[in-house]
Amino acid sequence: MNDSLSYLYDTPGPKARRRVLAGSAVSAVVIAAVIAGGLWQFAQHGQLNSQSWTPFSQWPIWDYMLNAYATGTLAAAGLTVAMSAPLGLLLVLLRLSPLTPIRKITAGYIEVARTIPVLLLVYVMMFALPHYGINPGTIWKLAIPLTVAHSALFAEIIRAGIVSLPRGQEEAGLAVGLPRRQVFTAILLPQALRAVSPSLVTQLVSLLKDTSLGYVLGFFELLQAGNVLSSYNHLLIQDYLVIALIYLVPNGLLSFLASWLKRRGDRRGIPAASASRAG
């Protein structure tokens, strides 16, 4: 977490230690004041009453939300990954094609696919395509727009990994007589995937977050479950805070995995390559 700090500052002497201590005290007071102010505000409006929180001590409400997470959020994310992985690889192949027109068209497509808001594509699925008689199930209305965006993003990440490899890898593969296809699948791709594994995991986190667009579609995933639940129990704050927590825990673990992979790659001297676009 603080890999930069080891050399950012001198080893603190007695005076610096006193300053750090004073700074710690001041920031502790400020942070405590902010938290206390927030709690006071919540308490003033009865948001800390025990009856607002007791429903969350019961299993059914958790069961409902975790069920929405599993059958909605994870299902949509899984479907998107299943479609994006092959499509993303295809885009990488086309993007690195020796034929200039194919390369340029693919580069243009990827640029378009990653600069159009996913929500706009979701609305296309909701309002535009039914006009032409195309009306797939709700999960597809979410997974197809997500696939359009995330396959392009996956492709860019993997391409960055391949481009970061030393040229000698490809040349050596060709020199020992491997066919191009095998140079790609046996030499370039495995190394590239290893180099970009942190970015791929980060991208997965952003995909899991993007499934919350199901809320707009009325697709039953975690955020939509909050919508249903809060119109039933009127505990908007509590419902949505718990939902934020359910998003936070698995995504936070994945983020730790990503930074662990990155540190491991750094230790082993694998050059980190990334082209992820934060979202």
Next chain:
Amino acid sequence: MNALTPGGVLDAVGTTLLVFVLAGVGSIILGTLVTVARVSPIPLLRAAAFAFVQFFLNVPLLALLIIAVFALPDAGVIGPLLPTAIITLAVYEAAYVAEAVRSGVNTIAVGQLEAARALGLTQAQTLSLVVIPQALRAVVQPIANVMIALVMNTALLAAVGIVEITAATNVLNQQLAQPIPIYTGSGLVYMIIALAVGLAAGWVERKVAIKR
């Protein structure tokens, strides 16, 4: 939904641009401050900045917008719709800016810091005169990527009832029932804004580059 006049379409584009500029500037300032806290010598500030970044990197923006717009009024925290949404967007993207700036801090050569110490700069001076200026220069492209993501994320404001480009597109489509040109058109507007951000970033990068 109300009928949309040609002026309304322009208003919607204006809203998207306004949200983008305000949230963009806000997130760059806040993100830089969070990075300063993240690399400060005070452990508590480091931990708070780390928690801030992790929270906003791992919770969906739409969930945050819904909390800010629909849930927080229940706790008496209520403001006008557009500023609320802009602040939420700015705080969310600030976490991504902070990640980008921190990666820039990591690129600063040890010699720079040793030189700063040898000159007798204080820690605050080292940060504000040596570390942050160089870190920001190194991360123009990553910040531009965050800004392009921000352009796309402004579309989510449609889901909480703000008439920006995406919401206006839906209204227009209802009126005219011409989905292909209408949705393609607004896709193009987003691409043009993203392209402009990319070009501006290239210009800024050349402008602030340190000539060695």
